[in-house]
Amino acid sequence: VATAFTELFHIRHPIALAPMGGSAGGALAAAVSNAGGLGLVGGGREDCDWITRELQLVTAATAATGRPWGIGFQAWSATEEAVALSLTFAPAAVMLSFGDPRRLAAPVADAGIPLIVQVTDRREAAHALELGAAVIVAQGLEAGGHSGGRATLPFVPAVVDLAGTTPVLAAGGIADGRGLAAALTLGAAGVLVGTRFQATPEALVSPQTAQAILDHRGEDTEKTRLFDIAGRRVTWPARYAARVLRNDFLEEWRGHEELLEADDDAKRRFREAVDAGDPSAAPIWASEAIDLIDTVVPAGELVERLVRSAHDAMAGAAHALDPGPTRA
Amino acid sequence: VATAFTELFHIRHPIALAPMGGSAGGALAAAVSNAGGLGLVGGGREDCDWITRELQLVTAATAATGRPWGIGFQAWSATEEAVALSLTFAPAAVMLSFGDPRRLAAPVADAGIPLIVQVTDRREAAHALELGAAVIVAQGLEAGGHSGGRATLPFVPAVVDLAGTTPVLAAGGIADGRGLAAALTLGAAGVLVGTRFQATPEALVSPQTAQAILDHRGEDTEKTRLFDIAGRRVTWPARYAARVLRNDFLEEWRGHEELLEADDDAKRRFREAVDAGDPSAAPIWASEAIDLIDTVVPAGELVERLVRSAHDAMAGAAHALDPGPTRA
Numbered sequence: 001v002a003t004a005f006t007e008l009f010h011i012r013h014p015i016a017l018a019p020m021g022g023s024a025g026g027a028l029a030a031a032v033s034n035a036g037g038l039g040l041v042g043g044g045r046e047d048c049d050w051i052t053r054e055l056q057l058v059t060a061a062t063a064a065t066g067r068p069w070g071i072g073f074q075a076w077s078a079t080e081e082a083v084a085l086s087l088t089f090a091p092a093a094v095m096l097s098f099g100d101p102r103r104l105a106a107p108v109a110d111a112g113i114p115l116i117v118q119v120t121d122r123r124e125a126a127h128a129l130e131l132g133a134a135v136i137v138a139q140g141l142e143a144g145g146h147s148g149g150r151a152t153l154p155f156v157p158a159v160v161d162l163a164g165t166t167p168v169l170a171a172g173g174i175a176d177g178r179g180l181a182a183a184l185t186l187g188a189a190g191v192l193v194g195t196r197f198q199a200t201p202e203a204l205v206s207p208q209t210a211q212a213i214l215d216h217r218g219e220d221t222e223k224t225r226l227f228d229i230a231g232r233r234v235t236w237p238a239r240y241a242a243r244v245l246r247n248d249f250l251e252e253w254r255g256h257e258e259l260l261e262a263d264d265d266a267k268r269r270f271r272e273a274v275d276a277g278d279p280s281a282a283p284i285w286a287s288e289a290i291d292l293i294d295t296v297v298p299a300g301e302l303v304e305r306l307v308r309s310a311h312d313a314m315a316g317a318a319h320a321l322d323p324g325p326t327r328a
Numbered sequence: 329v330a331t332a333f334t335e336l337f338h339i340r341h342p343i344a345l346a347p348m349g350g351s352a353g354g355a356l357a358a359a360v361s362n363a364g365g366l367g368l369v370g371g372g373r374e375d376c377d378w379i380t381r382e383l384q385l386v387t388a389a390t391a392a393t394g395r396p397w398g399i400g401f402q403a404w405s406a407t408e409e410a411v412a413l414s415l416t417f418a419p420a421a422v423m424l425s426f427g428d429p430r431r432l433a434a435p436v437a438d439a440g441i442p443l444i445v446q447v448t449d450r451r452e453a454a455h456a457l458e459l460g461a462a463v464i465v466a467q468g469l470e471a472g473g474h475s476g477g478r479a480t481l482p483f484v485p486a487v488v489d490l491a492g493t494t495p496v497l498a499a500g501g502i503a504d505g506r507g508l509a510a511a512l513t514l515g516a517a518g519v520l521v522g523t524r525f526q527a528t529p530e531a532l533v534s535p536q537t538a539q540a541i542l543d544h545r546g547e548d549t550e551k552t553r554l555f556d557i558a559g560r561r562v563t564w565p566a567r568y569a570a571r572v573l574r575n576d577f578l579e580e581w582r583g584h585e586e587l588l589e590a591d592d593d594a595k596r597r598f599r600e601a602v603d604a605g606d607p608s609a610a611p612i613w614a615s616e617a618i619d620l621i622d623t624v625v626p627a628g629e630l631v632e633r634l635v636r637s638a639h640d641a642m643a644g645a646a647h648a649l650d651p652g653p654t655r656a
């Protein structure tokens with residue numbers, strides 16, 4: 001019972017926690033790792049105080065089990081200082097997503113730590129392989145938050161064909177055991193799951209955010225750049241739009257990206273509304289797979305449920321095919 | 329060895345040919361049916377001479393085997409006459425795609441023929457179930473040609489959960505056995521495959537079109553309404569954009585849909601270029617899964633390859649999961 005991914009990290013289940021900035025903290029990562037997956041802390045905000053606190057948490061919570069955990073950063077924005085700080089905690093893996101990973105890959109390689117690189121098209125996949133990534137994450141546009149333009153179902157086998165013996169994780173649109181089973185039959189060595197883990201008590205999200213994920217459906221999500229344009233960090237690369245639940249701000253500005261870009265007053269009002277916790281403005285990142293999420297489940301139990309239901313999905317599908325010689 | 333779909337039509341393999349307008353003719357449909365799948369003729373053009381000729385072909389080519397075949401129409405545009413004509417050939421199934429199926433469903437039901445309805449979101453799926461569809465096709469935006477806004481991997485299980493005992497086929501982005509295996513683990517009772525069957529000798533496409541599918545990659549495709557706007561049938565519902573290989577016409581007009589709509593001269597030039605076979609103008613519909621297509625294969629052999637490689641993909645994935653009780 002193993003894949004190239006589970007063997008690399010000596011873990012039991014082919015499930016990684018997506019390192020969601022701000023919400024995948026040490027408690028969530030530890031719960032996933034202690035259940036036999038690979039928990040990845042979301043270092044996205046590059047806030048060294050936050051990183052220190054959450055990595056102290058995950059280190060303490062996995063000390064008794066000795067289970068591996070990792071941390072993820074945004075390649076286009078993370079600081080060398082944040083990555084160096086994380087390396088002092090001896091993570092089992094560092095993941096880089098969105099943009100050219102070369103700048104931050106070197107210190108990770110120098111520390112002898114396996115590098116996981118998330119890619120959104122075949123060109124990025126080829127670059128990650130050249131760079132010597134130990135694991136490639138092939139991410140589709142179904143994902144919550146930022147993503148590229150490929151869809152998971154056809155993209156994953158295309159990356160598997162490029163990757164040779166390098167393990168590939170499927171990401172984007174996977175929220176239940178059927179998605180895990182499908183990813184494995186596509187040739188992936190595991191999955192990276194984000195939004196589904198927002199609906200756990202360990203996620204660092206508000207109860208309102210978790211409830212919104214339970215209440216909405218895939219058709220309520222949309223990919224947009226508006227929140228990147230209005231937010232404080234306008235330099236998000238334009239090719240990565242983000243999937244969110246629709247809200248009033250999105251409805252008001254959709255199709256007027258250039259106007260918003262030039263409207264400092266509107267951007268200021270947006271930021272004030274977000275700071276005030278106004279749900280008509282603040283973005284809720286959400287996968288298209290929220291159709292499949294209807295309960296809050298502890299993260300460790302969720303890992304076990306995903307595996308059991310994936311096993312059942314495969315068993316159920318095994319009798320659908322008759323590959324034998326043509327019958328007379 | 330069966331699914332609810334293969335049992336309904338007494339067929340061996342859970343594979344249906346997408347009824348691609350103009351290119352899924354009687355020879356291709358018969359090849360798929362005679363190989364144990366369900367061949368569907370693409371009645372999209374509503375040209376009664378074409379339909380008569382192709383249905384004579386498929387009837388003759390399946391007479392010896394007695395295998396079932398069907399025909400598909402666009403719900404928003406097909407004429408009652410074309411559907412009535414097709415019913416005189418006693419198809420085993422009629423499929424309706426894109427738009428409200430109610431207008432054309434009644435004569436099909438009156439003839440006692442199972443109705444297959446393709447859907448692109450959960451609302452359309454609920455309507456199709458209310459209408460009594462015998463089979464639902466859940467189609468994702470990876471598909472070649474027209475589609476909605478959902479992606480196959482998360483959309484299929486959401487429709488399966490709605491559909492109860494009604495079989496669901498997965499469509500969009502499926503071009504090899506891994507995609508077939510993934511669809512089955514997602515809970516689908518089979519797949520509907522389009523673009524992969526364009527690269528067969530039986531498809532009614534030019535050699536240039538088949539070669540373009542082999543030569544290009546998923547990143548070379550894009551969803552657009554430009555060809556619908558410039559073409560003769562401007563009434564394609566706006567919510568179904570079409571995935572094509574990029575060409576000069578698309579590069580020139582992308583983002584200027586409203587200008588093109590108003591520019592009768594540009595539309596006339598486009599139509600003349602298409603009539604002259606100019607590849608810089610004429611659209612080539614193509615799935616995002618063209619990464620996985622690199623050879624022209626006879627359609628019957630392709631059906632068998634899909635099943636064999638799906639079986640292998642499932643066998644390979646079966647050892648990835650350890651659902652047993654937690655180890656000490």
